Amino acid sequence: MDPTTAAVAHGQLRSDGPEATRAIGHALGREAGPGTFVALVGELGAGKTQLAKGIAEGLGITTVVNSPTFVLMNEHIGRLHLYHADAYRLGAPEEAVDAGLIDDRQSDGVVVVEWADRLDGWLPLERLDLSLDGDEPDPSIRRLRWAARGDAHARLAAAALEPKP
Numbered sequence: 001m002d003p004t005t006a007a008v009a010h011g012q013l014r015s016d017g018p019e020a021t022r023a024i025g026h027a028l029g030r031e032a033g034p035g036t037f038v039a040l041v042g043e044l045g046a047g048k049t050q051l052a053k054g055i056a057e058g059l060g061i062t063t064v065v066n067s068p069t070f071v072l073m074n075e076h077i078g079r080l081h082l083y084h085a086d087a088y089r090l091g092a093p094e095e096a097v098d099a100g101l102i103d104d105r106q107s108d109g110v111v112v113v114e115w116a117d118r119l120d121g122w123l124p125l126e127r128l129d130l131s132l133d134g135d136e137p138d139p140s141i142r143r144l145r146w147a148a149r150g151d152a153h154a155r156l157a158a159a160a161l162e163p164k165p
Helices: 018-031 049-058 094-096 104-107 152-161
Strands: 009-015 034-040 073-077 081-086 110-114 127-133 141-149
Touching: 009 081, 009 152, 018 049, 018 141, 018 152, 034 152, 049 081, 049 110, 049 127, 073 110, 127 152, 141 152
Parallel strands: 034 110, 034 127, 081 110
Antiparallel strands: 009 141, 073 081, 127 141
């Protein structure tokens, strides 16, 4: 991700499997507001789409949410619009702008981009970066590292990702 944009807050979570990853996403979707931008990074099978499905559930979306790898972006309607994009097949970051994956019309909803690391330099400065790693001995366990950039995304992270006392 863009190293010139300092994180306001950051942390780490552990997921014990796909359902736990979806629950983390659900908490994000429940707390998300207009203009939320979630940048997901992780290897194939790390749980990016599970997290996106959870965000959709938290937004009250009832349509099927799948990885938009071949269509680049799917739009879903719930409490807010969800713009679910996938940068995996892009050859260059500029193609995201040319394809309309990142533009101002999305400011009324929530944007979730899988493979966001492929868009370095083109991501909005204010966003929530989530990196999913599966480096535990148990392949179902994931470590989710997050960095909130901007006050609105720091409030989102505090409400959805930080442990409650």
